[in-house]
Amino acid sequence: xAFKGDLDALILGVLEIEPLHGYEISKRxxxxxxxxxxxxxxxxxxxxxxxxxxxxxTATWVPIEGKPPRKVYEITxxxxxxxxxxxxxxxxxxxxxxxxxxxxxxxxxxxxxxCNLKTANLAGDHRG
Numbered sequence: 471x472a473f474k475g476d477l478d479a480l481i482l483g484v485l486e487i488e489p490l491h492g493y494e495i496s497k498r499x500x501x502x503x504x505x506x507x508x509x510x511x512x513x514x515x516x517x518x519x520x521x522x523x524x525x526x527x528t529a530t531w532v533p534i535e536g537k538p539p540r541k542v543y544e545i546t547x548x549x550x551x552x553x554x555x556x557x558x559x560x561x562x563x564x565x566x567x568x569x570x571x572x573x574x575x576x577x578x579x580x581x582x583x584x585c586n587l588k589t590a591n592l593a594g595d596h597r598g
Contacts, residue, residue, distance in 0.1 A: 477517045479556035482549050489544035518543060526552050
C-alpha cells in the first residue's frame, strides 16, 4: 500500500503554498484538514529533516526582531516533482478505497464478478 498517512506529502503540500517554519507547518496542516490531522513535533521534525536531506526542501534560518531566528522550510523543484508523484499515488489509493467502501459500487462489482463466474462455468460445461 503506497499511502499509509504520508506525512511527507502533507508537508510538501503546505510548503507548495509558501515557505513556513516548523510550528506553522503543523498549524497549517491542522487548519487545512479542519482539525482532522494534528501533527506533533515528534513526527514533524524528523520528517522535515529527512525531506531536507533528500533535497525535497531547503531550510534557512530567518532572523526575527526581538526573538530567536526561525528555521523556515521551502519546497524545492525536486520536492515539487515528488509531490506530483505523491498526489498521483493518493488519487489511486483513494479510488481503490472508495471502490471498496462505496456500498453501491461494491455491490455492482460483486454482481459483475458473480456474473463472470457463472458465464465462465457455463462455458466450461459446454466443452465437456
